Structure formats: C-alpha cells, structure tokens
Amino acid sequence: MPETLERRRPIAPYPQGPPLAKQPARPAAHESLLQPPLAPRTAPDERPARRTLLDQIEHLEQELSSVFVPTWPRKGFEFSVASRGGPRLLSLAELELLRDDLATRVDDARRSLSDSSYVEEKHRCRIEEMLLEPEKHKWVRIGNDDIGEPGCKHWHVRPRWGILGMLMNWWRVNISSGCPLAQGRA
Amino acid sequence: MASEPELQLGWVDHELADEFPDLALWTVRVQARSGRSPEGVRERLRALASRITGGHVIHMRQDPVPWAYRVFWRQIGLDPDTTRTPVEQIALDRLKWGGLRSRNLLDDAITIATFETGVPVVALDADLVGSQLGLRLTGDHELLGGSGRPLSARQIVVADEDHCLAVLSGEVAEERGVTPSTTNMAIGAIQVKGVPRISVEEALWTVAETLSVGG
Numbered sequence: 001m002p003e004t005l006e007r008r009r010p011i012a013p014y015p016q017g018p019p020l021a022k023q024p025a026r027p028a029a030h031e032s033l034l035q036p037p038l039a040p041r042t043a044p045d046e047r048p049a050r051r052t053l054l055d056q057i058e059h060l061e062q063e064l065s066s067v068f069v070p071t072w073p074r075k076g077f078e079f080s081v082a083s084r085g086g087p088r089l090l091s092l093a094e095l096e097l098l099r100d101d102l103a104t105r106v107d108d109a110r111r112s113l114s115d116s117s118y119v120e121e122k123h124r125c126r127i128e129e130m131l132l133e134p135e136k137h138k139w140v141r142i143g144n145d146d147i148g149e150p151g152c153k154h155w156h157v158r159p160r161w162g163i164l165g166m167l168m169n170w171w172r173v174n175i176s177s178g179c180p181l182a183q184g185r186a
Numbered sequence: 187m188a189s190e191p192e193l194q195l196g197w198v199d200h201e202l203a204d205e206f207p208d209l210a211l212w213t214v215r216v217q218a219r220s221g222r223s224p225e226g227v228r229e230r231l232r233a234l235a236s237r238i239t240g241g242h243v244i245h246m247r248q249d250p251v252p253w254a255y256r257v258f259w260r261q262i263g264l265d266p267d268t269t270r271t272p273v274e275q276i277a278l279d280r281l282k283w284g285g286l287r288s289r290n291l292l293d294d295a296i297t298i299a300t301f302e303t304g305v306p307v308v309a310l311d312a313d314l315v316g317s318q319l320g321l322r323l324t325g326d327h328e329l330l331g332g333s334g335r336p337l338s339a340r341q342i343v344v345a346d347e348d349h350c351l352a353v354l355s356g357e358v359a360e361e362r363g364v365t366p367s368t369t370n371m372a373i374g375a376i377q378v379k380g381v382p383r384i385s386v387e388e389a390l391w392t393v394a395e396t397l398s399v400g401g
Contacts, residue, residue: 047204054205058257065247065256072244079267086263087342087354089205089323094263102260 046092053095060102067109073150077112081105120148127155134171152179191216191394193387196374197320202342206258208379211321211344214390215312216371218397220292220364227295227396228288234301235286243277251304254380262342262354269355272306292364292371295396305375305389308344308352312370314362316346319374324350331359344374371397 064079071077081101084094123146130137134157143154156174159165165172196211203209223231246252252273259266270278276297280286288294296307310319324341332349343350352358354376364371373393377386 050205054261057261061257061260062253065253069244069248081260081265081267083265083268084263085338086259086269088263088338088340089201089342090261090263098260098263 049092050095053092053099056099057095057102060099060106063106064102064109067106067113071109071113071116074113074116074148075145077109079105079109116148120146123147130155130157130173134173135169138171152176190391193390194319197318199320199322201323202321206261206379208377208381209258209321210377210386211319211374212377212386212390213319213372213374214394216373216394216397217369218291218371218394219369220290220366220397223288223291223294224399226399227291227298230298230396231286231288231294234298235280238277238280238301240281243274243281246274246277249304251381251385254378255304255306257380258378259355264355272300272356273304276301291397295393298396299389299392302392303385303389305377305381305385306356307389307393308356308358308374308376309364309393310344310351310358310362310372310374311364311368312372313368315351315372316348319344319346319351319372321345321354321376330357331361333361334359 068077068079081098084090084098090098123142126137126140127142127147130140130142137157138159139157141154141156144151154176156176157171158174160170160172164170191214194213194215196213198209198211247256252271255271255273256266259269259271266274276286286297292309296309299305299307321342322345324337324339324343326339328337328339328350329335330337330343330350330353337343337350337353342354344352344354349362350359351362373390375386375389377383
C-alpha cells in the first residue's frame with residue numbers, strides 16, 4: 001500500500017517553481033523616479049482603429065436611414081448629427097465622437113418612432129371604438145396626424161342634428177373628406 | 187456623339203488613399219461652350235422634374251449610390267442633412283421650386299447627369315487648370331484657386347499640380363471655374379466606396395453628350 005501511494009504521487013519537476021532567469025538588479029525606488037519614461041520607438045498605427053470607426057459610421061448611417069424612411073410623414077423627429085467642419089480627414093477622437101453621436105441619434109430616433117407607433121395604434125383603436133359607440137366618445141377628434149399618415153382627414157364625434165342630438169344623446173362620427181383646396185373653386 | 191470621350195483617372199494623395207481606398211477622381215476634357223440651354227435640354231429637365239416625387243426623395247437615401255455619398259459625406263465631417271449631397275439637393279430644389287429651373291447649358295447638363303446617376307460632378311476651365319487633376323489635403327495657409335478665400339488645413343480638395351481648384355463639397359474657385367468665354371472644360375466626377383465605375387462613366391458621358399448636343 002505505501003508503495004502504491006508512492007507511485008501515484010505526482011512528480012513535480014520544479015517543486016519550488018521553474019528556476020528564475022538571472023534578473024538585473026532593480027534600481028532603488030528614488031532612482032527609477034529620476035529616470036525618464038521610455039518613449040515608444042514607433043508611432044502607434046491608427047489605421048485599423050480608423051478603419052473600424054469608418055465601418056461603424058457607415059453601418060450607423062445605414063441604420064439612421066432605415067429609421068428615417070418609416071418616420072415619414074411624422075413630424076418632430078431629429079436626424080441631424082452636427083457637422084465636423086468638413087470636408088476633411090477627421091482625427092481619431094473626432095471619428096469616435098461622430099460614431100457616438102450617430103449611435104445616440106439612431107437610438108433616440110428608434111425610441112421616438114416606437115413611442116409614436118404605440119400612440120398611433122392607440123388612436124386607431126379609438127377610432128374603431130368611436131365608430132362602434134360614438135356616444136361614449138363625445139366631441140373626440142382624431143386626425144391623420146395622430147395615426148401617422150399624411151393628409152388632413154379626421155374623425156370627429158358630433159351630435160346628430162345639433163342641439164337636439166345633444167339632448168337626445170344621438171351622436172355620430174363625421175369623417176372629413178381631406179385637405180381644403182389651396183384656392184377656392186372657380 | 188461620334189465617339190465616347192476619353193476618361194482619365196486622377197491621382198489621389200496617399201494619406202487620402204489610405205483612409206478611403208475606393209476614393210477616385212475621374213475626369214474628361216470637353217471642347218464646348220456653355221450658354222443658354224436649347225429647347226431639347228430644357229425639355230429633358232422638365233421630364234426629369236416630373237419624375238421626382240416626395241416619396242422618391244424620402245426613399246432616395248436608401249438607394250445605393252446616393253446612400254454611398256451620404257456615408258462618405260458623414261465620414262469626412264459633413265452632415266448630409268445640412269450640407270446636402272448634390273443629388274439630394276437637386277431633388278429638394280425640385281420639391282421647393284416645383285420644377286428644375288434651367289440656368290445654363292453646363293449647369294443643366296450637370297443637373298441631368300447628377301440626378302440620373304447620383305454622382306456629383308464638378309466643371310473647371312480646362313485652359314486654366316493643369317493637365318493632371320487629383321484629390322489631396324490642403325496644407326497650411328492655402329488659398330482656393332491660388333488667390334481666393336483661405337482654406338483651413340487638411341481639407342479635401344480637387345487640385346492640379348499647383349493649386350486647389352475646388353472643395354470636395356462643391357465650391358469651385360472662381361478664377362478656375364467655367365465662364366461664358368470658356369471653350370475647353372475639364373469635367374470631374376468623384377467616385378467613393380459603393381459607387382460602381384459605370385455610374386461615374388455615365389455621369390461624365392451624360393455631361394459631355396449634353397454639352398456637345400447643346401453647344
């Protein structure tokens with residue numbers, strides 16, 4: 001039994017770790033402070049970083065365009081990202097800032113579009129409810145603007161026959177026929 | 187036209203070429219004069235204007251060539267929603283004015299070529315510029331055209347052997363640009379990543395053809 005244990009014991013080639021190479025004597029703490037820091041012998045190559053940033057800007061511009069198209073004809077969206085005084089080669093720091101600004105703009109635009117879509121969907125549902133039960137939505141007016149569509153069409157819950165309809169609780173939805181003409185008919 | 191004009195590939199400064207390997211300047215020299223556009227060219231402008239709609243303009247930024255220039259504008263520090271790419275500017279002008287206004291033969295030819303292809307085109311007086319045109323960065327204290335307005339350092343410009351001739355975003359040096367007395371023109375088109383060479387060639391041929399037919 002002791003023999004078996006002896007055999008299973010792992011063999012450590014260097015029980016105290018591998019032998020250290022001969023180290024030069026360390027300077028004293030106050031000496032290292034006096035020595036100038038090592039200057040790099042070559043300037044760092046920025047090209048890979050610049051290439052990556054340019055690719056990211058390209059990708060973000062594509063995303064911004066893909067958000068811009070579905071927002072039309074809604075208003076109140078901001079897609080502009082400040083100019084950097086071009087046309088010129090931007091520094092690495094400027095490219096990074098531009099990338100960050102674009103990413104922020106894409107996020108903002110996407111979030112705004114998502115919020116608008118949610119509100120527009122609510123308005124569409126409300127139009128359906130207005131059409132089914134106009135008396136429960138007295139005087140409510142919803143336009144194309146509210147559902148993210150172009151044009152001047154609107155749905156307006158009004159009493160039938162004026163004051164008599166108000167007294168009798170007869171309500172209906174008036175649907176406008178569109179934008180007024182730019183000029184009166186001849 | 188009897189034969190297709192010969193296109194020349196311009197030089198690109200090595201620093202610019204490192205940053206934008208696909209950036210190129212193509213030029214063609216045309217013997218023509220500008221002036222009032224003939225009826226055929228004005229008719230073509232009207233036909234072009236009738237094709238531009240609001241929806242078309244909205245979707246334009248997703249078309250490959252206009253989008254490629256939007257990206258390039260962005261990468262060189264321009265906001266394409268403020269400093270429009272030439273093709274977007276034409277489309278917006280059409281919506282704003284209700285049509286494409288004829289100005290002169292050269293400008294009309296450039297409008298037609300730019301809108302048809304999406305490629306920005308610049309025109310210079312060939313007798314007032316050097317033989318080799320290219321793209322480079324400006325140095326310190328350079329003047330546009332040699333005696334025009336001062337340019338800030340490291341701007342991207344169209345240049346010949348001696349002078350900056352035009353800023354990449356479109357501004358041309360007055361003393362090197364085309365005037366009513368110009369008889370030889372150097373037409374240049376900028377190619378960027380994502381723009382096929384055939385689009386650039388078509389842009390230059392369209393300008394040259396319109397000028398030759400009109401002139």
